[in-house]
Amino acid sequence: TQLLEQSPQFLSIQEGENLTVYCNSSSVFSSLQWYRQEPGEGPVLLVTVVTGGEVKKLKRLTFQFGDARKDSSLHITAAQPGDTGLYLCAGDVNAGGTSYGKLTFGQGTILTVHP
Amino acid sequence: DSGVTQTPKHLITATGQRVTLRCSPRSGDLSVYWYQQSLDQGLQFLIQYYNGEERAKGNILERFSAQQFPDLHSELNLSSLELGDSALYFCASSVGLAASYEQYFGPGTRLTVT
Numbered sequence: 535t536q537l538l539e540q541s542p543q544f545l546s547i548q549e550g551e552n553l554t555v556y557c558n559s560s561s562v563f564s565s566l567q568w569y570r571q572e573p574g575e576g577p578v579l580l581v582t583v584v585t586g587g588e589v590k591k592l593k594r595l596t597f598q599f600g601d602a603r604k605d606s607s608l609h610i611t612a613a614q615p616g617d618t619g620l621y622l623c624a625g626d627v628n629a630g631g632t633s634y635g636k637l638t639f640g641q642g643t644i645l646t647v648h649p
Numbered sequence: 650d651s652g653v654t655q656t657p658k659h660l661i662t663a664t665g666q667r668v669t670l671r672c673s674p675r676s677g678d679l680s681v682y683w684y685q686q687s688l689d690q691g692l693q694f695l696i697q698y699y700n701g702e703e704r705a706k707g708n709i710l711e712r713f714s715a716q717q718f719p720d721l722h723s724e725l726n727l728s729s730l731e732l733g734d735s736a737l738y739f740c741a742s743s744v745g746l747a748a749s750y751e752q753y754f755g756p757g758t759r760l761t762v763t
Contacts, residue, residue, distance in 0.1 A: 564748075565748060565749045575757075576653075576756055578754070584749065626749060634697060634746060635682055635705055635750070636694050636707060637694055637752070642691060
């Protein structure tokens with residue numbers, strides 16, 4: 535059972551377009567993270583959101599955590615070829631109130647931005 | 650460069666064999682995590698060690714084991730290998746115990762079981 539559902543799985547767009555990636559779950563997360571991974575490398579953390587309704591901006595990237603802390607979105611404005619990569623959301627379920635390091639990852643969204 | 654090192658980068662071995670993957674965390678990080686990434690399962694958490702002790706366990710097979718040594722480096726041992734164990738194995742480290750601490754991922758070890 536996949537706790538985190540990401541959509542879409544694949545996204546192919548032209549440079550300059552906007553896009554949104556969604557991460558949904560039936561579970562409540564104490565925190566949610568977004569990573570970007572390039573071929574042959576490990577994931578790199580983009581942002582961590584912890585408060586329901588929180589919005590964080592990182593240049594052209596906007597991250598939102600749902601009010602109920604069950605979902606999140608990543609919006610990219612004016613995408614560039616350098617944004618190409620695998621985007622992963624990851625949640626900390628914090629089961630039993632013990633916040634250890636176990637992260638549950640979504641399946642990922644493969645983004646391709648064409649020049 | 651995340652500061653996390655993993656060796657070897659590539660590993661090709663036969664079914665039934667045993668391999669050891671090694672990870673050195675970033676300087677100062679006490680937590681080490683192991684993940685498996687495959688096309689069908691995505692990135693799956695295997696296990697976490699903090700300052701030498703196992704602290705969280707994911708869907709790690711009984712054929713797999715890990716440990717963290719006093720110098721904080723970690724090893725992941727995979728035995729009785731099967732074709733389905735072929736995957737990318739990532740190590741990550743963080744300064745603290747909780748998942749909210751930023752995890753820094755190494756470059757991974759690509760394991761191919763033939």
